[in-house]
Structures are given as structure tokens and as C-alpha cells.
Amino acid sequence: MTKVTQHLWFEKDMEAAIAFYTSLIPGSSVSWTSTIPADTPSGPPGSVKISAFTVGDQRYMATEAGPLDPFNHSFSIMVECEDQAEVDRLWDALKEGGSVEQCGWLRDRWGLCWQIAPKRLGELMSDPDREKARRVTDAMLKMVKLDVAALEAAARGE
Incomplete structure (x- = not known):
């Protein structure tokens, strides 16, 4: 089955935001957090963080990669x-x-x-x-x- 996941782009403090969100809503959790091990437009290897988490029954991915929109x-x-x-x-x-x-x-x-x-x-x-x-x-x-x-x-x- 195809899955749909919302994606959030954080300029900074992604892990703090996710920890806060998952602490507020019962049934929420962080699945994993990592860094991108390659050069990206946002920076060198390891500078861009990514994470998967749920808030209640909703799936999210997040990126922390500096300013965008x-x-x-x-x-x-x-x-x-x-x-x-x-x-x-x-x-x-x-x-x-x-x-x-x-x-x-x-x-x-x-x-x-x-x-x-x-x-x-x-x-x-x-x-x-x-x-x-x-x-x-x-x-x-x-x-x-x-x-x-x-x-x-x-x-x-x-």
C-alpha cells in the first residue's frame, strides 16, 4: 500500500521541535534521526539532519538544513x-x-x-x-x- 508522509523543513532545532511535539501528543514517537552522509546544497556531509517521527496517528519526516521557506x-x-x-x-x-x-x-x-x-x-x-x-x-x-x-x-x- 502507498504511504503518505508529511515533510517539515526546519532551519534549526529540528530535534528539539520533534522531541517537544512527540512529548505532547499521546502515541507519538521518534522512529529515527540521522545525518545525510554526502555533500548537499545545504552543506557538507553530516551537516543536514533528517528524522522520521509520528505525532498521534500521523507520519512525518523532517529535515534540518538551514533557511529555505x-x-x-x-x-x-x-x-x-x-x-x-x-x-x-x-x-x-x-x-x-x-x-x-x-x-x-x-x-x-x-x-x-x-x-x-x-x-x-x-x-x-x-x-x-x-x-x-x-x-x-x-x-x-x-x-x-x-x-x-x-x-x-x-x-x-x-
């Missing part, structure tokens, strides 16, 4: 959280040294974009009652960190 919003990692406590834990950890944005988005200290969303948001936004889904969406669009209780209140029309 910075991370941007065209790629983000969305984490669907079971409850507000998990949203709070991940939000607080990932925002440290980074920056927060609207609608549950943030950038971590390495510049990678994340969406930290409660599972309940998807359930409420896909509700067959489209007016309820609109109220939830309107509430979500005004939030920075997503708040399950406030989303539920919006669903109820409060």
Missing part, C-alpha cells in the same frame, strides 16, 4: 481534542515562545502553524440545524483559543 498557513497541524482540558494543555504548551491567532490557530516557537480544536466544534458545526451551526461558527470566529462551553452556549442560542 518559512512555515506558513498553507500547512498546519490540526489536533482534535477530546475536551477543554486537552485544548488548554496543548494551547498553553504550543504557544510558549510562539504566537496565538484567531479561531484556535497558533504558531509554535519554530513557526509551525497549529489548529487546536475541540472535537465538539466539528460536531456542532456539522449539525443538521444550520442555524445552530451558524451560531457556533460565528462564536468560533470571535475566539482566539477555542472554548467548548462558549461554543455549546452559542449552539443553544445563548
